[in-house]
Amino acid sequence: MTAFLWNFQPFDTLFIRDGTPFNAGEGGMWGIKSLFPPPITTCQGAIRTALAYGRGWTPGHNELWPEELGGPNDLGVLELRGPFMRREGDLLYEAPLLVLGNRSGQDITFHRLYPLVKKRITCDLNPKQGIVLPGLKEKAPGAQPLTGFWFTKKGIEDVLAGGIPSSQDVFQSNELWDKEGRVGIALNRKKRTAQDSQLYSTFHVRMQRGVSFCVRVEGVPDDWHRQAPPHITFGGEGRVASIKPEPDGGEYLPRMPELExxxxxxxxxxxxxxxxxxxxxxxxxxxxxxxxxxxxxxxxxxxxxxxxxxxxxxxxxxxxxxxxxxxxxxxxxxxxxxxxxxxxxxxxxxxxxxxxxxxxxxxxxxxxxxxx
CATH class of the missing domain: 2.60.40.4350 (Immunoglobulin-like)
Structure with a gap:
């Protein structure tokens, strides 16, 4: 059985809510944030549903659900990896925390952390021997972790080889997606009217042109992937994303360097x-x-x-x-x-x-x- 990369491309925006209740922060318009990239729990639901549709299952007919796809608390025979962001087809990975960035105007200089084994810190974690903290070889005032940054495959391979990425191999989240605020109101479906005092605010995610995300799916026969529908409901508020499975050539991981x-x-x-x-x-x-x-x-x-x-x-x-x-x-x-x-x-x-x-x-x- 071949592993496939399932590429998801939203038709519009996506909303994958975090754990904040809708009544948190009442009295203000804080809004519910959307998790992005979507957690694998959301992805697996869409993937298993699409695979089940392809095998003839429809909602309300649990007897048609393929046993290979597991149940509420297990994936059955499936094995997933990801999700991973993609830009123009290239895979992206979240910036490793051993790389720091120092911004000067529009330019960012990258620095790499190393274990400072000769500068042990005595603390309660290891009072006798002390602990080793990571540090910089050179002074870099203002250097900070690259939160919200993404490295290309080449960029992450440079890091694995002991170096730092070049600027063209680094992207910020706002180059990949934007956040959009939305206001909604709860509906009374029986009366087909709006409910009083039930306004809510959410933040959706709109991906930039050429940006998608993918999940590596393995464990079912190849024809199951091809029989999946071309689109599926993804996340909350009935949002829809297209699905494009493609065989994984084994290149979704960056190359491992030779260890010395x-x-x-x-x-x-x-x-x-x-x-x-x-x-x-x-x-x-x-x-x-x-x-x-x-x-x-x-x-x-x-x-x-x-x-x-x-x-x-x-x-x-x-x-x-x-x-x-x-x-x-x-x-x-x-x-x-x-x-x-x-x-x-x-x-x-x-x-x-x-x-x-x-x-x-x-x-x-x-x-x-x-x-x-």
């Missing part, structure tokens, strides 16, 4: 390209790194704020509970024995943590040089 060894040791970076869920092990991963999945010792890390993700429970008709995920772009710096080289290479494109069939916790492996 020094004194029988190999140093490497582990970068999340999708959010990761570690459940009860989250605290341990934050303190020590994902050592249950990766051989060696975690030297240091660049970690962002946890993101809260939930989704919509179609079976129960209500939102799913929010859970804390480590964000895409999170980077760990590792050191391992040379004998683990093949095991480390096998981690490139693998998923760490829980619910990996959904694509959570996918990582790419890069070179770590210049540690001082």
């Amino acid at each position: 060894t020094d004194g029988g040791k190999v140093r490497f970076t582990v970068i999340l390209i999708t959010p990761a869920f570690f459940a009860e092990q989250t605290q341990e991963v934050i303190r020590q790194g994902p050592i249950a999945w990766i051989p060696g010792k975690c030297i240091s890390a660049c970690m962002g704020k946890a993101v809260q993700l939930g989704g919509w429970d179609m079976a129960r008709g209500k939102p799913r509970s929010l859970q804390a995920f480590l964000p895409a772009g999170t980077t760990w710096f590792f050191e391992a024995e040379e004998k683990y080289g093949e095991q480390i290479k096998a981690l490139h494109g693998a998923c760490l943590g829980e619910n990996t069939e959904m694509g959570y916790g996918q990582v790419i492996i890069g070179r770590l040089e210049g540690v001082k």
Whole structure:
């Protein structure tokens, strides 16, 4: 069975609500934000629905639902990766947190963080040995994490090879999509009238021309992908997106560079390209790194704020509970024995943590040089 990249192109705007209740912030016009890129929970719902339509299922006929597509709490035989942004067909990845940017007018200078192993910080996390924080080799006043930035495949490959991206391989979110405020009112469907005191405000997402997003889908026969309808309802408020599945040539991941060894040791970076869920092990991963999945010792890390993700429970008709995920772009710096080289290479494109069939916790492996 071939893996396919499902490309989604909205017909108009999209609305994928976050966990904020509609009555939060009453007395003002805060509005409900839209999550973007859409979480995989939203994507999998659209994908499974489209696949089911292609196999003859229609709403209200649960007996026709293909068992291969699972149920409310599982994906069946499906295995997903993504979603990933695309611009003019090129894949984009969220900026890794080990790259900082320093803006001067319209220009941005990029800097790379390294573990400062000779400048250990004593704190309660490791009172005896201290901890190693990432830092810059050169002074860069005002350098900040590249929140809302996206790297092309070439740009991320430059980072994996131990460098920094060139400016033409970096895009900001506002170059990929815009936010549009909307005001609506609740309707009484029986009376076909508006309900009193039920105004609400939302923020939709409108993608720029030539921009789309895709999900890698694997696990079902090839003809299932081709039998899916050309468009599907996606997200909230009845918005629609076109679907274009295409065979994945195995090039959706950036190339992994050759890792160098020094004194029988190999140093490497582990970068999340999708959010990761570690459940009860989250605290341990934050303190020590994902050592249950990766051989060696975690030297240091660049970690962002946890993101809260939930989704919509179609079976129960209500939102799913929010859970804390480590964000895409999170980077760990590792050191391992040379004998683990093949095991480390096998981690490139693998998923760490829980619910990996959904694509959570996918990582790419890069070179770590210049540690001082």
